Amino acid sequence: MRRMEPGEAGNPLTQLRRGVIEHCVLALLVDQEMYGFDLVRRLAGAGLVTSEGTIYPLLSRLRKVGWVSTHWRESDAGPPRRYYTITPAGEHALTGFRRDWQRFRDSVDELMEIEDGASHD
Amino acid sequence: MTDDLVAGYLARLEATAAVLGPAGQAELVAEIRGHIDDAREAGELSSEAATRELLDRLGEPDEIVAAARSDLGESSQPPIVMLYRPPSTIEETVAFLLMTVGSIIPLIGWLIGVIVMWTSRRLTTAEKLLATLVFPGGPAIVVFLSGPVGFIATTRCTSYTAQDSTGALISNQSCTGLSHWLTAAMIGGALILLLLPVGVAITLLRRVKARAALEPPIPYLATISSTSKSRAREIAAVLLLTIGTFALPLIGPFVGVVLAWASRRWSTADKWIATGLWAASSLAFFASSFSNLFFSVSFGAFLAMAVGGPLAGVYLAIRLWMRPGLTTTSPGHPTPGTSE
Numbered sequence: 001m002r003r004m005e006p007g008e009a010g011n012p013l014t015q016l017r018r019g020v021i022e023h024c025v026l027a028l029l030v031d032q033e034m035y036g037f038d039l040v041r042r043l044a045g046a047g048l049v050t051s052e053g054t055i056y057p058l059l060s061r062l063r064k065v066g067w068v069s070t071h072w073r074e075s076d077a078g079p080p081r082r083y084y085t086i087t088p089a090g091e092h093a094l095t096g097f098r099r100d101w102q103r104f105r106d107s108v109d110e111l112m113e114i115e116d117g118a119s120h121d
Numbered sequence: 122m123t124d125d126l127v128a129g130y131l132a133r134l135e136a137t138a139a140v141l142g143p144a145g146q147a148e149l150v151a152e153i154r155g156h157i158d159d160a161r162e163a164g165e166l167s168s169e170a171a172t173r174e175l176l177d178r179l180g181e182p183d184e185i186v187a188a189a190r191s192d193l194g195e196s197s198q199p200p201i202v203m204l205y206r207p208p209s210t211i212e213e214t215v216a217f218l219l220m221t222v223g224s225i226i227p228l229i230g231w232l233i234g235v236i237v238m239w240t241s242r243r244l245t246t247a248e249k250l251l252a253t254l255v256f257p258g259g260p261a262i263v264v265f266l267s268g269p270v271g272f273i274a275t276t277r278c279t280s281y282t283a284q285d286s287t288g289a290l291i292s293n294q295s296c297t298g299l300s301h302w303l304t305a306a307m308i309g310g311a312l313i314l315l316l317l318p319v320g321v322a323i324t325l326l327r328r329v330k331a332r333a334a335l336e337p338p339i340p341y342l343a344t345i346s347s348t349s350k351s352r353a354r355e356i357a358a359v360l361l362l363t364i365g366t367f368a369l370p371l372i373g374p375f376v377g378v379v380l381a382w383a384s385r386r387w388s389t390a391d392k393w394i395a396t397g398l399w400a401a402s403s404l405a406f407f408a409s410s411f412s413n414l415f416f417s418v419s420f421g422a423f424l425a426m427a428v429g430g431p432l433a434g435v436y437l438a439i440r441l442w443m444r445p446g447l448t449t450t451s452p453g454h455p456t457p458g459t460s461e
Contacts (some may be wrong), residue, residue: 035159052178052180054185056156056189060189078162079158082155103260
């Protein structure tokens with residue numbers, strides 16, 4: 001089992017991943033509500049998560065800042081499940097992120113091409 | 122075996138999540154447990170290998186709890202910060218309060234105030250002597266003496282009729298008492314005597330505060346929630362001023378006034394208004410009761426005493442509930458997790 005290295009939380013890629021994953025969650029919820037397990041699996045399937053358990057605190061945060069709302073629903077087999085839906089505030093945040101992400105991605109891509117030319121890796 | 126694996130994992134998670142506080146811990150464990158239940162439903166816990174795989178993918182409890190904590194300002198446990206406060210001047214404030222308005226409490230009020238004042242390290246001996254000599258018994262002495270003095274000062278005339286040697290009726294009048302000018306002077310003098318100790322107290326208290334501000338600040342640990350929740354002090358002050366006026370006359374409302382001054386939730390103006398209300402009514406009570414001669418207390422006097430404390434208490438209560446809580450922090454809408 002992978003242990004977290006000291007300083008890893010400060011790793012820019014970790015921060016980046018966390019910010020991106022949150023908005024990926026929002027993107028997944030735009031068209032439909034989903035319950036936790038489903039969400040986690042979708043993200044894992046997209047290769048975005050190394051530790052599935054960390055998605056739950058992330059979802060909790062999204063709830064606290066009001067970008068998603070949750071409600072419980074009875075399921076046929078087993079205990080009730082918590083379903084997540086995106087809120088208008090969340091949709092607004094997602095729109096903003098899309099725009100920022102595109103800009104960011106384009107800038108990084110450009111720089112990376114230049115980097116590649118002079119890369120020493 | 123798979124159940125043992127799961128139980129062991131959840132136990133470790135619960136232990137690690139204790140730093141999140143009871144609410145955060147319960148929530149996180151419940152969600153992970155729910156995830157495992159859903160996985161079980163989906164048939165992923167069919168074998169030991171599969172269970173280990175699932176728990177691996179969930180991640181180490183350390184990681185999960187770290188994710189719950191590392192979000193800025195979002196950990197269930199509010200941040201503990203080291204704050205500094207200027208040294209407290211509560212002792213000197215109480216002392217001077219006792220020596221001025223507290224002198225209404227017969228005998229002990231002023232005395233206790235003086236004793237506490239002498240223990241202060243922030244006043245020179247000269248200043249302490251000044252405060253003690255101006256003047257013993259406090260301004261309430263004026264009130265206590267106003268009865269007997271008033272008695273002497275009031276002009277009283279008795280008239281009588283008599284027969285003189287020729288049998289004619291003579292009526293005469295004999296008056297005792299002081300002239301009006303003298304009476305007016307005495308009233309003026311009384312006012313000065315009332316206000317002088319208050320002036321001295323205010324001046325000295327200002328010096329005390331200035332000196333305290335020069336002392337090194339005192340560090341203390343505080344969290345956001347701990348400074349906002351308890352309103353015990355304010356509730357006690359209001360109760361003492363209202364019910365305490367009747368249950369514990371004199372002392373009750375006085376303690377209420379002291380507590381009000383010790384509170385951070387009322388502005389200084391509010392505190393002065395409440396103190397003034399209470400002091401004025403207490404003065405009125407004593408003045409009229411003594412003036413009624415030998416402590417026969419009229420209904421008006423009782424009314425005066427009964428009104429001031431509760432009035433002050435109600436005023437403070439209203440001001441308290443009018444103000445929003447000082448430190449109810451609302452997290453607002455921080456932008457989560459951007460790397461900038």
